[in-house]
Each structure stands twice: as C-alpha cells, then as structure tokens.
Amino acid sequence: MPLYTVTVATGSQWFAGTDDYIYITLVGTEGSSERTLLDKPLYNDFERGAVDSYNVHVGENLGAIVLVKLEKNKYWVQDDWYCRYITVKTPDGDYIEFPCFRWLTDNKEVVLRDGAAHLPQDDKTSLVKQHRQKELETRRKMYRWKEWQPGFPMSIDANRHRDLPRDIQFDSEKGVDFVLNYSKAIENLFVNQFMHMFQSSWNDFSDFEKIFARIKNTISEYVMKHWKEDFMFGYQFLNGCNPVVIQKCTKIPEKFPVTNEMVKVSLERELTLEEEVKAGNIYIADYEVLDGITANATDPCTLQYVAAPICLLYKNLRNKIMPVAIQLRQAPGEDNPIFLPTDSKYDWLLAKIWVRSTDFHHHQTITHLLRTHLMTEVFGIAMYRQLAAVHPVYKLLIPHIRFTIAINTKAREQLICECGIFDKANAVGGGGHVELVQRAVKSLTFRSLCFPDMIKARGMDDPEDVPTYFYRDDGYQVWDATKSFVSDVVHIYYKSNEAVQADEEIQAFVKDVCSFGMQDFDHCEFPKSLKNREELVEYLTVVVFTASSQHAAVNFGQLYLGMYPDEHFIEKPVKAAMENFREKLSQISGAIKRRNEGKKLPYHNMSPDRIPNSVAV
Secondary structure, three states: OOEEEEEEEEOOOOOOOOOOEEEEEEEEOOEEOOOEEOOOOOOOOOOOOOEEEEEEEOOOOOOOEEEEEEEEEOOOOOOOEEEEEEEEEOOOOOEEEEEEEEEEOOOOEEEEEOOOOOOHHHOOOHHHHHHHHHHHHHHHHHOOEEOOOOOOOOEEOOOOHHHOOHHHOOOHHHHHHHHHHHHHHHHHHOHHHHHHHHOOOOOOHHHHHHHHOOOOOHHHHHHHHHOOOHHHHHHHHHHOOOOOOOEEOOOOOOOOOOOHHHHHHHOOOOOOHHHHHHOOOEEEEEOHHHOOOOOOOOOOOOOOOOOOOEEEEEEOOOOOEEEEEEEOOOOOEOOEOEEOOOOOHHHHHHHHHHHHHHHHHHHHHHHHHHHHHHHHHHHHHHHHHHOOOOOHHHHHHHHHHOOHHHHHHHHHHHHOOOOOHHHHHOOOOOOHHHHHHHHHHOOOOOHHHOHHHHHHHOOOOOOOOOOOOHHHHHHHHHHHHHHHHHHHHHHHHOOOHHHHHHOHHHHHHHHHHHHHHOOOOOOOOOOOOOOOHHHHHHHHHHHHHHHHHHHHHHOOOOOEOOOOOOOOOOOHHHHHHHHHHHHHHHHHHHHHHHHHOOOOOOOOOOOHHHOEOOOOO
16 A cells, blocks of 8 residues: 655744644545545644654555645634645655645645646646636635725735735734834834924924934944034935935926025035036935825824925035035925025024925835835735746745735734824824825836836936945845846746746736736836746846835845745755855845945945845834
8 A cells, every 4th residue: 555654844933833633635646645634643743843744545656746735624723723834755755845834724725736836838737727727716816906095006905914814914923023123113212202302392403312312323323423414414315214316417497496606605616506517416306296295284283394395415526415405395486495505504404304304204105115015015916816826936926025915904004094103103194195105106117116227217327426325336236136036037937938928827917016006007107918038037126126125225124135934946946046146145245244344324224134035014
C-alpha cells in the first residue's frame, strides 16, 4: 500500500495554532486519497510554530500530486488556524512543496497547488484550470471595490477592519504593534500638551522646543537648533519628508510678481533674476492645489486657516537651496504681500512657518496618503481579484501588499473618517482633506508614479544642478536595483513578448487597476493592457517601488526591502534573483552609509536597510 508523508507547518504568530480537527486530501493525476484526519495520539497537534509530520495511506499510487485540500472542522469552539506550508513526500521519495500562508477559518477548506509558479496559459489539465478559475471567482466575491469618497481611487468594500477577509487582517501580533506604536507616538510627542499648546497663545518661539522634548537623536537636536535658518528651510525641500514639491523654475509666474529689485540682495552671481532663471539657479515650490481648501471648523473655539503659498528658492554659490521670496496666497494683490529675507525677522520667519504648515498638509494628504497608501491598496485589490496564487506576479507582489489594505481600513475607521484624528489635529480636517485628495487625484498619472519620470518632470534630474538632492540620488539607485530584480523574475517566466500578451490574468490585473481602481479617470493615463516584457517590468517596478521605497521616503516601516520570510517562490532561479537583489541593496546601503559619515544631517530615508517591504504603517 503506497505511503505518503505530509509535513504541516503552523505559523509562528500569536494564536496561529488550533485545537480544531484538520483533514487533508491529496489529489493526483491518477486519483485522490481518502479524506484523512491529521492526528497523533496523545499529542497536541498544530501548536503555534510547530512542524508536524503525518502518514497518509492510499490504495494505489496517485500519480503526480497536483493539489492538496485542507479542511478545518470545529472541535469545541471555532479556532482559526494559520498554515504556512505543506510538504508531501511521495512513495518514490520525492518532495513536493505546497505554500499556503493562509488562515483557515470556520469550517472552510483551502485547496493548494504546488509551489512552482505557473502562467495561466501554461496550465494544461482541466483539473488545474478549474481550480485556478474557482480560486479567482471566490476571491472576486471577497475582494470587492468600493468608492469611499467621490473622486477617490477605489478601496476595499469593508467598513471596519474586522470585516476584511481574514488573510489580509492584521494578525494579533501586528495589531498589538499598531496599538503600542500609536501609544508610543502619543507618549513621545506629548500630544495632549501639544494640542493644548496650539489651542492657546504662545509666549515665545522657543515653545517650539517643546515639540522635540521627548525626541532625542542627533538629527532632531540639529534641526531644533537650526530650524529658523534659511538653509534648513531650503534643505527640507530636497531631503525632508516631502521632497517631491520643489521644481526647476523656467519662468516667474504672473501670479507671483517677484521683481529683480526685491531679491537682488539675495542673488550672489551678479546676475539679474531673469538671468538666474535662465542659468537654472531658481527653483519654485507652488502649493496651488491647496488654494480654496476648506479649513477645519470642527472646533468653534479654535479658528484654523489653510494657506496656498508660492515659494521662490535660489541655489547659491555653495549649492545650498535658499528661500528668497514667499507669497502666502495664489492671487497677487495689496492684501497678499511678497515676503522677503530682508523683512523683519519675525515677518520672514512666520512666512516660512506658513509654508512649512502647508507642506505638512500636502505631505500627509497627497504624498503619503494618496500616492502611497491609497495607490498601493488599488494595486493590492486588483492583485487579489485577478491573479491566482500560483501566478509569478502574485508571488512577486504579495510581500509588498502585506497589511496595506488593513492599515488603510484602519485609517478610514479611525484617522480620516468624520470625527477622526485628522479632524482633531489637522487644519484640513473636517472635510478639507477629502477635497485635497479629490483635487490631487486629477494630477495623479501612471507616469508620475515612475520615479525617474517624476524627478525629470520637475526638472530635478541633473545631479550637477543640485548635488545635495539625496532623495533623488538614492532613489535612482533603489529604483534601478528594484527594476533589475523585477526584470530577472519576469524573464524567468515570460520567454517572449507574446507570452505577456497571452497572459489573461496579468491583462485583467492591469485593466482592473485602471477601469475600476482608478475609475477610468480620463487624466490618469494608466495602461489598460501590456504589450511586452519591458512594459510589464516597468509596471511591476512602479507597484513595488510605490509600496516600499517611495513610502519609506515619506514614512517608515518594519519588514525591510529584500526580506521575504514567506517563501512563495520555490524555484532556484528566482531565489538566485532574490539573493542578487539583496546583494545590490546591501551595496547601496553601504554606499549611503559611507556618504553620510560626518554629515550633520545624514539622509537615511532611501537606504534599503530602512525601506519597508510594504505600506503597513
């Protein structure tokens, strides 16, 4: 009687184990085993972190094992179980891996295919074709699109975190991390006192130091010492948390009537303002997108305001970016003066503070929320709906989608909802943040998510023009390394451009992103199909980079780029590509570390050893 040995690995996260009954059925090309209870006498099966082996006896050889069916039935009360993988040892001594990395809930079953990645056109038997089709049909019912606000990218159809499919919810450990991190942030920032400070008059600008009272590191102390200075103000446009607004100025806008007479004292090359513009030494930060945004009025006792400034910046002889003129509203006029460094100390300082305040709103709502969180969710939902678990692109993307939909659902539940934290602590809360996203979506295009294109579109692509733009320089390196890795994976599975065109799942994925996720907005210019491997590589690089590196540049995270603890890929060529990717990232991290040595303001945000795999915070 043929004997198969199955090895079952239970997850190591909290509450991953179960006391429920677990059954297995092996499905081969020549037949199926009986439904077999996996149980050892006098042994506590399926404990957290356990790897257990069981024998499955069959009447005759099953042929090549193509599917493994797992079922969980209630023992006493429903007890969810997280299965990492199944390994089957055949009577011939061969080992077949079946990655799972899923929760089994209620009395439901999971059917797994072997760990090798397969394009849909490579499936030849009706058995695996039917399994693939059924898997996607089930997923499309679970992962439904929903418009949270008009004009937003679409999101998951779930009002609360607990309404999400179990596989994409925070596991208990991550949930505790979320609570602890939030509590730590509250503690570090003295938020209660901080809020009170802003609801009462300040006595002195030194009150700003209270913001940093509990944040002690070299960078924060340096910033606290120099935050009032013009060089620090300019530096933040390049390497702060929102380094995506500054652009080369090719012409002074009519709405910003700065004259040479106003700024000549700040120009160091004995050139006029017009000549400095032609020489490429003038830059601009224009926050027009905030013009007319409704200010937060949720607390009638606290008046709040939103500016839409324009800031003119000058590259001096030491290659530092320095502010030379600020206008706080878009329309010029007597009631909207242009502030200059030659103005009184506090007039100029207050003008810069207004710009920084506006930059905060732009960063939080557009750069961070819209262009990383919401966009990664769009890619993630489309992935779950259109790509089977054995698809190589699913295996490539799943680590970079980890917990993104969960954190976004939490945000809609607690942060950006009505009466959420945004309403309590943000001048564009109370609905202004919704208006801001709706406006910003109109300028969100696919090409604007391609890092090199985004840098070039702002005229910031020449390293000689601005040699201290570390966000750009480090971003280029990480983009190239990511694209190289993605290209390696794509070329392993797609042997020709025709293979891309014939892949109905990848074409459906791309179309779902554009037609449903982005609601076919005329301006978005997201592709609806892919014609060749180059287009596929670029598209997937955008997804991975947006979810990891770009988010890291404007935030922070836990599992770092290149770390893949859940081995969805089992093929040696892909594992070799992963190792090569990790080596390139390590070299980039080393180069950034060497560059930062001795710098009073080191730039770490794009260092791969600090880039999280996914948008999970």
